[in-house]
Each structure stands twice: as structure tokens, then as C-alpha cells.
Amino acid sequence: MASVQWHARVRKYGAELQRCRLDAVPVDLGDYHPLKPITVTDSRSRRGGRKGSTSSSSSSSSSVAPDPLSSMLEGTDPLSLFAAASASETPTLSHSSSSVELGRKRRENEEEVGADFEPWSAKRGEILARFTTTEKLSINLFMGSDKNKASSPSSAVSEKVRTRLEELDDLEEGSQRELLNLSQQDYVNRIEELNQSLKEAWSSDQKVKALKIVIQCSKLLSDTSVIQFYPSKFVLITDILDTFGRLVYERIWSMCSDPRPIPDSFSVEDVNDTAKETCLNWFFKIASIRELIPRLYVEAAILKCNRFLNKTGIQETLPRLTAMIRGIGDPLVAVYARAYLCRVGMEVAPHLKDSLNKNFFDLLASFRQIHGDTVQNQLVIQRVEIPVYLTLYSPAIHWILQCVAYRAPDVLLTEMMERCKKLGNNALLLNSVMWAFRPEFVAARATDFIGMIKDCDEAGFPKHLLFGSLGRSLACADPPESERLPILNEAWKVITKVRSPQDYINCAEIWVEFTCRHFTKREVNTVLADIIKHMTPDRAFEDAYPQLQSVMKKILTYFHNFSVLFSMEKFLPFLDMFQKDSVRVEVCKSIMEVFIKHQQEPTRDPVILNALLHVCKTMHDSVNALTVEDEKRSLALLINGFIRMVSFGRDFEQQLSFCVEARATFCNLEPVIIQLIHTVNQLAMETRRVMGGSHSRKTAAFVRACAAYSFITIPSLTSIFSRLHLYLLSGQVALANQCLSQADAFLKAAVSVLPEVPRTISVEGKQRSSEAFLLDFINSFLSTLLVVPDHPEQGVLYLVRGLLNMVQDYTWEDNSDAKVRVYISALPLLAAMSQESYLYTIPKVDSNETLYGGDPKFVAEISRLCETLIGQVLDHLKTLGREEGVRRQGSLAFSLFSTLLAHGDLRNNKLNQLAVNLWNLSHKNGHCDTRTSVRTLEHIKQQAQQPELSHLSDMLLRLSLQSRA
């Protein structure tokens, strides 16, 4: 094809803009506008009051936009909806009214256990984790019949110590299994096996075997060897009992369900005779169990089944079982039996408070057993210390008291407390009272409690546990204001004397909350100092990281003002105790999270900056080759949050030197470096804004320093696109600040980096072609080049040529049109450059427009360049003539056509002819989008109406749509 001649269309940007503008229409304020706040009138009726008094209130609120979640639920969230439903007295549907009435009354009376009652399931794990042993355990099961044993009461209690030989003999019978030397884990596994075999026996209809398993298991609860494991054993075995109770209940329930299921709130009349007889049989069987402890536990396990027999069964059985526990001599075994009975009672009949109270009073009545000879002898044999022994009681007594105290009136609680007071050695009870009673109740009497704690025997229950329990209550309920300081002083006086670092920190951690809640940094600082003092010797802190972290968390919850926080003398020394890297980083992260969340204003406070720089440096320094990407990202995010919050106001130099320091400190985290470059660029622009666009000698030097900062920082980045974009951005900033040679250097650097762009890059862990990113960048780069004046020492259009050369030499993907697309995109730039007055310029920067003043030589140079580019494009189009290329050919031809139409002077015949040819080429194979073609024709028609473009109407005649041959 003969070489084309390029003539850029002359543009009058001002006039074009004027023409394109929409007519201004005055806006009526009452009209709809998408950004105007929407007023939502939201009226809802609320059900209030537990007694069911229904009050309806309408509220209207206006919000910026309706919250999608609340609008979905019509303003009421599902949880409160449930709560409202259960509290309200809205009659349920169809049921006969009398039974509904009855059911409702009963429900109200019972005050069923609510969500405010911490369930047993929440305690299980804690107990299992806390009461462990390394000693060997044993399980002794007699699976044979009970009868032969019953005949000789003197051998009632099986001998615990058996020689190995005897055991072997017994194994021969097959009825007895004694498992010795079990580790704790073995024990747990065995019990789980028993649980499984219980279920299996049940499902294979071996009900007698199932009962035997349960009896044997509950017998294990009378064995107090390896006493420190007893609470955990209790948990494991009562799990089995629960399973059994559920199986029996469900079985009998299903017997009543023929022909149709009975309601959950069934009455005795709904139960058929067969079911009743089966149920009665279970109770007779259990009543004949010889030994006290299994008989008690197994009957308690099926307590709920009394509902099948008569109305009053449960309320008669509970007191009887409660009294039965008096027969258990071992106080620990007895207290856990009480705990189980209370637990079953709370589940089945929470309204029967009397039995709960009776259990507690019986516990008090037999409390002296704990200090009796039998127990003492046992402890000597097992070599268990009294304080350790006493803590074994805590879970059970906590639980009993929690049941007793649940929704109990203050009068009752006061009475209970008084009764505890009267007993000697009552620290154990006191501890549970503080643990289980309402925090408000305890808080109001905190001073009393401290008095009682002081009166306790030193040798008995550990005092730090007592203070721990008190602290727990005070962490969520406030004592009278005047008593707070004395309470803290009294408590800390004791806590600081605790010798074991582990005991100390467990208690101190609890009290930190109270201190933070009511006092100032002075008191918290004192507490921190004390913690440091206790935890430093022998590196005790190494074993207490969770507690120390919790202390930190509590402080951060209450102190959001970081200048106050860091002015605490002991805060940083406290932070220094976290010496294990992973923990240290965790703690630093939590500090930064709180800072980012709560710091509202940018700060220059040196105390904060120094401290946080230290914190951030710790986080940064934790990064190594093994750090995963996510971790790096989250660390960088936190550090960036900090950097963004640093502002020295008008002291720009200080800000820059901060960035210099930060760059040195955070050099391993690329996102932070990027943030710093942005910060510095922003700083330069801020300086420009302050100076109103004209720099003084000083500020000019400063912005050049900023540019230098960016220029030497960018190369350290590994991400190529970050580098490209930052070069471009920094170049733009430099240009805006009239630093021409710096801008030139940035852009030149960008161009020189281009060849390094790999063909694929990793995006969110996936390999993607980089072509699209590269094209984006080049287009953006081209539009900047319009305003960059040519370097006086370099040739005309030095940067444009440089860029195009790089594009030419770049190894593009095979079968890619990217290079040609860049050429086509360069044409609008060149066309814009040849205008007399440019589309945009930078204030106080002379661009080529002024530099050359429309010099014909300059314009000719541009035209020559354009012609070369068009030639290249046309050559490429030719190579696409084959089968597989025709689609691309059509698309490229249409692109070039559009560019010629927009930027070329089509009065020139050759150019005009070229345009028509391109149109035809793009339509030749029918791959073009007809709608685009139609719209293009429309556009041309419109353009042709302007006098200076009237020649387009001639061309229009030559462009046809039906070129599909």
C-alpha cells in the first residue's frame, strides 16, 4: 500500500466542549436525587415486658439509606423476635383453648431456665482440662450377675488392691474386667468405649446389658483413688448416664407415640398402659440395685421418666434422692452426687427450687466431713495437699450454687451467705458463693467479702483463688464508688504476696479489669509494675503468655487514648515481657488494631510515635522468608494504618524525615514502602497547595527532595507494575511541582523499565497474562506525555519515540495485536500534540505547545511519526488476512477507522480513502458488531452537520453496512 499522508484534524476544544455540554436545568430541591438522604418511616410495634403486657409504640426514624438487613426482617432481628414470642402471651393457633391456657400457666410458674443460665455443657470442657493427672488409673467392672455378691454383705466393698494373679483368675470367669495402669487418655478412651457399647447394647435390644453397663460405670464414681482426677471422671461418667437417661426416656416416649406422637407437654393420661408398665419396670429394677451410689445415679439419670407415671413423681423423687445422698460418707463423692442431682433437677424441673436449696443445706450440714479423719488419712496416703484437695470441690459447689442462685431473691442469697459465714473453714464455700451468685450481689457486698476472705484460714483454700473469684464478679458489676479504692488496695495487698508466679498472674489478670474499669493510668501503671516485678524473675513470664496477653487486651479495651497509654511508664517494659516472637507479634498487632480503630485525629505526639514505631518495627522484624503472604499483608495493613495517622501538620520537613526513617525501618514490607511513596507524593502536593502553586526557593528544594525520595525508593520494589505506576505518578507530581528534570527522569525510568515486564504476572496467586495491565499503563502514560515538554538536549518527541521503540522491541505474546493497539493509541496523542492549543496543561509548566508554538517542522515531525505508525498498522493488517486472523483484522481495522475519524483530517483524499477502505475491510468478513457500526454511522451523520466537517456527508455515502459478501 502506498504510504499515507497524515493530517491531523484541527480541534477547537473550547467550542467542542461547549457543544457537548448539556443544558443546565435548575434543580427543584423537592425532586428525587440519588444522593439525597432517603427518609424511611418505619413504624413497628414492640412487645415489651415479660408479663406480656403488650404495648405498641410507633417510631419513625430517618436514615441515610435503609439497612438491607433490617429491612429484610422488617425491623426486628430474629433473636429478639423469638424472645418476644416466648415472652408474649399471644395465643398459639388451633389448640383447644383450655389446654393452651393450662400450658401457659405452667410455663409461667416454672420460669423455665433461660439463656442467662450458663449450661453444664459450658463447664464440661473446663473441668476436663483443669483436673488432670499423670498417675495411673484403673477401671474395675463386674459384668456378671449381682446376686452372688449380694449374699455376702461383708465383702460389699470390693478390695481395691488386687494382686495381678487374682486378677488373672477372675478374668477366666469372663464376668469381671479390671483394667490397671491406665493413663488418663487410656481412661478417657475406655469410658468412651463403654459409652459406645451402651449405645450398641441398647440398639441391639439388650436392655439388661445396657443397664449393667450404666450401673458399673456409676460404681466407678465411688472410687476416689487418684482423687485429683475425680472431677474429670465425674464429667466422663455422667455423660454416659445422660446418654442412658435419654435412651430410656425416648424409648418410653416412642411407646406412647402409637398411633400418633404425643406432645412434648403430655400429661399422664396420654400415656398407655404398656408404656407405663415398661417405665415402672425400669424403676423397680433400679430400686433393687444393691449399692447406694449406682442406685442413686441411675435413678437420677431417668428422673424425667417419672412424667410417664404420675404428675407428682418428680417432685416426690427429688427430695428422696437428695436425702439419700446423706448416706454417702465421702464428702467429695457426695458433693458431686449433689451436683448431678441439681443438674438433672434443673433440666427436668427447674421450678422445684426446694430440692436445690435442700441440697445446699445438706452440704453445709455435712461440711465438717471434709476436715474429718477419714479424708485426712486418705490425703496422706495419696500425698495430696489440702489446698489442692479443696479445689476439687469447686466445680461441684459452683454448680450447686449456680442452680440455687438462679433467679433467686436477694433474701435467700443473703441467708445462704450468712449460713456459710457461720461455718468454720468456709473459704471453699465463700469461693463458690462469689463465683456463682449474681455479680451485682457480690459487688454490693465486696467489702464484706474481703473481710471474710481475710478471716479465712491460711492453710486451707488458696486465698488467691478467693480474690480471683471476687475479681471476676467485680469485673462485671460495680461496687459502691466510695469502696472501690479500698477494695483495690486490700485485694492487691494479698495478690502481691502470692508467691507462685502462675497463681499470681491468674489472679492479677482478673483484677486488671477492675483496675482499668474504675481507675486512671496511675493505678494501672502501678499494677503493671507489680506484674513485671513478679513475672520477671526466672523468666516466669514464659509460662504466662495467655494471661499476660489477656492483661494487655483488657488495658486496650479501656484505654483508647494512646498518649495516655504510652505515658504509662511501665507499659513498654510490660510489652517487653512478651519475648516469644509469635506472641510478641500477636500483641503488637492487637495494639495496632486498637490504634487504627480508635485514633480519630492524625498525631505528631512524639510519645505515641516512638512507641508505635517500636511496635510496628517489632511486627516488621518478625517477617522472614517463611512468613506467609496473608500475614505480611495484614502486618503491612496495620503499619500503613499507622503511617497514615502520622501528621506533623505544616512541618513538612519533619514529615519527610519521618518517612525516611520509616523507609529504613520497614524496608521488608513492600506495601509499606508503596504507602511511604504515596505519603511523600502527597506531601509534595500538599506543599504545592500551601504555596498556592508557586514555590519559594526553599519549598522548591523541598519538593525536589520529595522527588528524590521517591526516585531512590521506587527501584527497591519488586512488583514491576507498582514500580511503573509509581514512576508515572511521581513523574506527574514532579511535573505539577515544576521539577522538570525530575519528572523527565521518572518517565524515562518508567520507559526503561518497560522491557522488564514479564509476559505473565501473579494476580491473587494465579498466573495471568500481563498484556492487559501493560496496555492500561501505556495508555495512561501516553496521556501524561502530552504535557511533558521535550528535553532541550534531546530530540523532538524524545519520550514518545523512546516509548514507541520500547513497544516495538518488547517481546509481545505470539498472535497478539497489542503492539499495533499501542500504535493506534499513540495516534490521538500525536494528533493532540499538533494542535495549536493543547487540551490540558500544567500551570507554570510550558509544554511543547509553547515550546514549539506550532512550528511547522514540529508538526511535520509528528505527521511523519504518525505515518510510520499507520504504515505499521496497515502492514500488520495485511498479515491477518488468513482464516484465523480475519476477526482480529476486522476489529483492528475498525479501531484504526475510528481513530482516523476522530483525529485525522478527512478532507485529505488519501486519508479519506484510507478510512473508507478500513471501513470496508472491517465489514468484509461480517465479524463486526452491527450495532456499533450503526451507531458510528449515526455519529458521522451528526458530525457532518457542522460546517467544518461537512465533507463527512460525502464519505458517509461510501460507507455501507451490507458488505457481508
Place this chain on the structure above:
Amino acid sequence: GKFVNDLSICRASPIQLISSNIEVAKPGKVPGGKTEIPFEFPLQAKGNKMLYETYHGVFVNIQYTLRCDMRRPLLAKDLSKTCEFMLHCQPQKSKVQPTPVDFTITPETLQNVKERTSLPKFVIRGHLDATNCVITQPLTGELVVESSEVAIKSIELQLVRVETCGCAEGYARDATEIQNIQIAEGDVCHGLPIPIYMVFPRLFTCPTLETTNFKVEFEVNVVIVLHDDHLITENFPLKLCRV
């Protein structure tokens, strides 16, 4: 059908208490498929005999059986089927006097002691709410260990059945433990009442029975086992009845 009763004493020949015979179906053909023939007859003792509750003991066995015979024509065998049925006495109309009993057990109250001086000191008090017991109601009461020099190991309730029967050689007596229930385990708290509570086992108990030929009686033993394996037993005869 035929109705027979056996009563065997001392392996002596069974005494027939009742026998009656009724025809439930007239001769004829039984149609194919399932045929149900309802029947009933009064339970009337023979002569001057009395009917007792069904009871299976060691010496004494009171059993009621029902036999159904089906006579068939010459060439086919007759069919016969026997099954046991239970007999419960009519509940007695009269009110039972519970007759409660209080007890105190100390080394001094014991009999059959070889060396009274070697016994540790203890005081155990208690009461049974009734010694005339209704068989369907549990035996109840309370027991307090007021003091004990030696720790207690276990306290148990032992239900014993005593059968006595007369025969040619005189009379035989047999005591069998039929249930043992532990009510205390370990060194129980002194001064705190421990409940006495025992359900009478359904299969092994019947109302106390006294006839000219034999007796079935019940007793409960409160058994206290001390830590040094001393065994202290206090015996209480019971009278069981059905109301």
C-alpha cells in the same frame, strides 16, 4: 378346659386347693382361620380350703394353672395346652395399723456377742415408719449414727423371707435373703439422719401368709459394717399385706 392347683410342701404330695372343669365349646367343627372362644369361671376353693396368692418359694410353691384340652375324633390326637396364671388376693378392706418402731443400737443392746469388751463404742438410733407394711409401698424410716469410735464402712437393709412348713418329721424353717440394699457407704456424717427406704421386690414378696400347714414371713435386718469388719445386725419382723 380344666383348672388345677398344686401346693407342695416339704416335697410332700401337693395339696389341691381348687379344681373346676368347664366346657367352653360344644362338640362340632371349628371353622378354618382364627377362632376365639371367650370363657370365664369363678375361683372357688375346694371344701374347707382357702385360696392363697401365687407364690414361688423354696419350700412353698403356690401355683395356679389352666389347662385346655381339645378332644378330637378317633384318628387324630387330642390337643392340650397348659399355662400358669397369677392370683392376687382381694385387697383387705380393713385399715392397716402401721405400728412404727424406734430403735437404738449400742454395744450393750447386742446379743450373740462373744467379747463385749472388744467392741468399739457406737450409738445408732433410728426408726421404721411401719412394721406392718403395705406390699406396694416402700419400707421407710430413718437412721442416725450419733457416734461411732470406728469409721462406718457400710449400712445395708437386708430383706429376709422365712418359710416354715410342717410335715411328718416335724417342721422345717428356711430363711432366704431376697434383697440387700445399701443405704450408706463410707464414714457417714454423724448426727445427720440417713433415710431408710426399700421397695419390696415384686417377684419375691407376697403378703405374709400363715396357715395350718405352712408360713411365709418377712424380716428386715439393718446391717452395719464397721471399718474393722465388725458386723452389727438388728432384726425387725415385718408383716406384709395388700390393701
